[in-house]
Amino acid sequence: MRTALAWLLLPAALLADDLPRQASEILRTNCLQCHGAVQMAKLDLRSRETMLKGGERGAALVPGDPNRSLLYRFAAHFDKPAMPPGGKLQDWEITVLRNWINTGAPLDGKVDGEDDRAALAKLEDRPITDEERRFWAFQPVGRPEPPRVRDGDRARNPIDAFLLHAMEERGLTPSPEADRRTLVRRAYLDVTGLPPSPEEVEAFVNDRSAGAWEKLVDGLLASPHYGERWARHWLDVVRYADSGGFEYDRDWPNAYRYRDYIVRSLNQDKPFDRFIREQIAGDEIAPGSHDALIATGFLRFGPEANIKSEQTRMDELDDILSTTANTFLGMTVGCARCHDHKFDPIAQKDYYRMQAVFFPSKAVDALLVDAEEIARHKEANARVDAAIEPFKKQRAEIEKPYRERILDAKKAKLPNYIQAALRTPPEQRTEGQELNARQVEKTLSVSEEELTQAWTLDDAAAIGEIARAIAELEKTRPAPLPAAMAVAEDGPRPRNSYFLHRGSPDQKGSAMQPGVLSVLAREEWAFPEAQKAAASSLRRKAFAGWLASPDNPLPARVKVNRLWQHHFGEGIVRTPNNFGKTGDKPSHPELLDWLASEFVSRGWSLKQMHRLMLTSRAYRMASDDIAANAAKDPDNRLLWRMPRRRIEAEGLRDAMLAVAGNLDRTVGGPAVHPYIDPSLFQGSSKRTWEGKPVDDPSTWRRSLYVFSKRSIPLPMLEVFDKPDSIGSCARRNRSTIPTQALALMNNEFSLYEAEKFAARLRKDAGTDPGRQAERAFLLAFARPPAAAERAAAVEFIRSSDDGLADFCLALFNSNEFAYLP
Known part of the structure; x- marks a missing residue:
């Protein structure tokens, strides 16, 4: 009686005859946007067959057993990821799916969804909303006034005003200044990466002039070792290495030129906006500059695939794009390779528009000399080759009879039908003989060891003399010309790059034009057409102009945050490569914006920003704990002491x-x-x-x-x-x-x-x-x-x-x- 009553109370939707239609409607309404034509996670829910085939996690359906069917388990929120992402289905819908699977999951034909082409086209059009643009990191950099504080003497540097204001609001007391020996050791290790000598320590300890600290800071920033120290921080961010990685891990003997370029640029205090432009598009910005060409090595330092294919090329471009966004924007864009970013307003289309910027580039080992020097080098090598050639011929004449005897002996051991094929002139061979002869000839060779064991004493002596003569001539060969890992293009008209559905080169969508991150661009960024005679498309030059623009809200914020991190132990944003929604919020947002605006107003000078931070009272604080402060701010987020x-x-x-x-x-x-x-x-x-x-x-x-x-x-x-x-x-x-x-x-x-x-x-x-x-x-x-x-x-x-x-x-x-x- 109870069972009959329960069935009477269920909606008609759950009756067995109606289950296929209702299941189909639930799938169409809730699932096909992601698991129809788009096939996220390689799962297609448009037919019973494709559900049985399943996706990356396995079969979606096990007919007759809902508890083993991933479709049901995810929809019921028994397992993760809980589906659909927008919220759990209604209870009656989950019951429909369970009963439908229990009855064997019958389905008449396919679940009706959008036309494949229409569904895929929707992926290429993801608008950015005004609300998404209002996220703090995407807002224009402001210029807040340094706040007033009670202890004005401690706040002569604007940095101290911002920090003190936050401390006063929480009732914290800044640590006193560290002793002079501590300060000089801290400054040397922080700025140059090397400890001070006892004499350098005593010189500062005994210098009681009013500007002693500022003089010390200026001297350290002028040291050539400053560039070495801060290059190390930069090389971490750009994944610098001297080899390609993976199984073969091929050495890159010229990689060091990029490392030295970074050291030089930092020591010269190259403006950071210029620094950005050179690394993205040095060959397009300053074609005649060796330094600018070396700078494009930034685009080369991703791990090097041993096998070249369309898929590995997409992986290389993904590395370039992800590293560029991490480095200069503090954003993670790699998620948008296969779908719209799940957390940040980065459309998949934006990813492929930016990929189109780098798509025409190719790896080159660029010679760092002029055309005349290259010509002289070729001529010198040709003279050496010409001098060596007679000796090579002499050796070949001596070795010829030995090679023939050794090969004849090897052929004599082969089966008769292969020997017959080898003896037959090529034009008279049958098809089978030709195949056998070719295969065997590829395997027949004479090793150096076999030759040396066969030589007579006289011939061995003659060949030794020839080898010595060749070795002496090789010593006269000119040294290899200096070269650098760089990038170049094959002219102004690049091949098309495409929107790739699910990131797969086999599922190409529309051809992509170059572009930038929509959420950061208040209006469309211009990518001018290159002149017919241009060496490249100039796409990277235009993109670098956007990256280094004062109107771009992220590069200045990201860079001053990196400087702050290395001087004070933690960034104002503790996730320096992620300024997005899953990243950390700034501990001092007004200070971050003030530093970013100051950076740009000072001509993007890194040394001036270092000096600003190093001459603050905050930098000179002792690292000792203060119990009352630790109780209120145990993580020292408000920087009331110098971190150890x-x-x-x-x-x-x-x-x-x-x-x-x-x-x-x-x-x-x-x-x-x-x-x-x-x-x-x-x-x-x-x-x-x-x-x-x-x-x-x-x-x-x-x-x-x-x-x-x-x-x-x-x-x-x-x-x-x-x-x-x-x-x-x-x-x-x-x-x-x-x-x-x-x-x-x-x-x-x-x-x-x-x-x-x-x-x-x-x-x-x-x-x-x-x-x-x-x-x-x-x-x-x-x-x-x-x-x-x-x-x-x-x-x-x-x-x-x-x-x-x-x-x-x-x-x-x-x-x-x-x-x-």
Whole structure:
């Protein structure tokens, strides 16, 4: 009775005869927008057959068993992702689907949906709403006035006014100024990445003039080592490496020219808007400039696919587009490759319009010399080739009878029918003989080893003389011309690029014209047609103009946020590569906009922005905790004290070299290969590392100049969180793991540098352990030891013959050495 009553109460929609029609209507209304012609997740719900086939997660239907049918489980919100995205179906609709599947999921024909072409065309037209444009990051950069604060003396720098205002509202007290020794060590490590010498420390400590700090800051920003330090931060963001990655991980011997371009540009204080334009379109902006050409290497540093295909080309373009957006816009656009961005107002069409900007570009190894030099180089090589040619012919004549005898012996071992095919003249062979002969001839060869074993003594001596003559001539060959990894185009009329449905090259939609992110462009950005005689389409030049425009709300905000992050430990926006809706909100939005507007008004000068931040009272605060502040703002988001931070991997290695006294401070040049234990890369025959021993002075360069091979990272750097260069890294991990302590204590490099440090102390301070300890503290920590520290150090140094070196190793392993004060 109860069962009959329940059926009477159900709507007629649930009667078995009507289930196929009702299920079809539910699917059409709620599902086909994504899983019809568009086939998101490769799932097509338009027919029973395609539901049984399923998509990326498996079959959508298991007839007769709704609990095993993903269609039902997602619709009932039993599993994730819960569907449809707009909200759960009504209970009766879920019941319809369950009963329909229980009856075997019958379906007459296909679920009626939009015409495929119409459905796909809808994907190419996703408007941006006014509400989406009102998100803070997409608003024009404002120019807020620095707020008034109670402690006006602390707020002479506008940065301090903004920070103090936020602290006063929360009842926080800023930390006092750090002592002068702490400040000078902090500034040197932060600006140049190298510790100050004791003499540099004392010069600042004893300089009591009113502008002593500003003078120190200006001197550090003028140092060539400033560019090296801040280039490292930039190279993380642009995924720089000296090799292509993946299985073959082919070396890029000319990659270093881009790294040196970054160092030069920073040291020259190149305006940041120019810096942007050169890296996106240097070849189009300044065709005759080698520096501008080198700058386009930015577009080349994505991982290099071993197999070239249309799919891998799309992957390369995705890397270029994603890295460009991360680097200059602080936005993640990669999601829009397959569908409209799920969180940010980035249409899939915008993605492919921007892809059209880079589609015509191709990788080139550009020679950095003029046409006359190239011609002279070719002529010189031709002269060497001409001189060598007679010797090659002599060797070939000597080797000819040996090759013939060895080949004849190999042929004699072949089956008779193949020997007959080889003896038959090619024009008289049957089709089968021709096939057999071709296949065998490809495999018949004579190796160098077989030849050398066959030579007579006289012929071996003659060939040895020829080889020596050729080697002498090769020495006269000119050195390879300097070249750079760059990009170029094949003229002003590029091939069409297309909107790709679901990101698949096999599902091309409309041809795309170049464009920019609609949410950031208040009006359509112009992409002029290139002249017929132009070397390229000039699309990248126009796109770079949009990126570097003062009206673009993101590049200035993103860049000053990156500077702030490296000076103060965290960005005002803590997600430096994601200013979108899933990113962090700014802790001080008015300060961020003030800094961005100031940046542009100062001609996009990076050094001026560094100076502004470094000369603030905030930068000079001590890093000590204040209990009352910590209770109200435990994460220090309002910056009431200077955060304590561990020096990154390269800085730690560089500091050891500098303190030990054997750092090679040469700026620029090819990368170096320090020693790496072969056991770390012997598993692959395709990966090599020509490492030099730890005592080879050529490896005592700054870590910026260590060859960055994606598959063979330097262990000392890897263990301290150097990124893998596969993608953009805007903020390094800061792990604390046992292998870090083991590396610092037992690594061959650490032990060697401890010995060099000890030798320096003997030279500087003589044999007295007390003076050695004092000098060691000044070099390592920029301060003299306390009485108790000095006494303990003396006792330890005297405890064994290796006491001084062990003491130096202990200093390298101390927190005070490894952390910014």
